[in-house]
Amino acid sequence: MVTEIKQIKEQYQAEVGSERKAWPNAIKDRVSKLYALGMNGKAISVAIDISYYSILEWRPEGLPDSRGRKAASHFHSLPVVKKTKIGTVTIPTLSPDHKVEMVTVTTPDGYLICLPEHKAVSFLSQLREM
Structure with missing residues (x-):
């Protein structure tokens, strides 16, 4: 092999x-x-x-490594919660020396999605094209 x-x-x-x-x-x-x-x-x-x-x-899921740690799933959950029928974007208000880390997007269908700032821009542009 x-x-x-x-x-x-x-x-x-x-x-x-x-x-x-x-x-x-x-x-x-x-x-x-x-x-x-x-x-x-x-x-x-x-x-x-x-x-x-x-x-x-490439280790099969659930198989431990040399330190006994198991392989994690390659899928990451994304929090999506149905909330309202209003399309909005919420960005926290911060002082100039702080960076925005998470942006909350509420889609027109009422789904609440929390995204890292750099991914929110891409998501919003795709949402606008729909």
């Missing part, structure tokens, strides 16, 4: 070059199989010469 991963890695790097791209699923799937066979992330990383942190990202 390690030899297969090394061959796929060589071929992938020859085709892609030095550009930073996501590793192919063929490698990720084989790494998951190595985990299933009992290898830990550090051993896999050393054997196939891929970053330990990449290997940890």
Whole structure:
């Protein structure tokens, strides 16, 4: 299995070059199989010469790392609450030396969405196009 991963890695790097791209699923799937066979992330990383942190990202959900921490889900929940029928944006009032971190957007359908400031701008422009 390690030899297969090394061959796929060589071929992938020859085709892609030095550009930073996501590793192919063929490698990720084989790494998951190595985990299933009992290898830990550090051993896999050393054997196939891929970053330990990449290997940890491909660890099957619920499988602990070398410190006993379990793999987290790759999905993040976004708080959405139905509230009113008014479309508004709420930005907290802060002094000039503070930065706005979260923006609350109430959509015309009444959904309340809390977003980081940098994502709220994109969300509002997409909402305006609807």
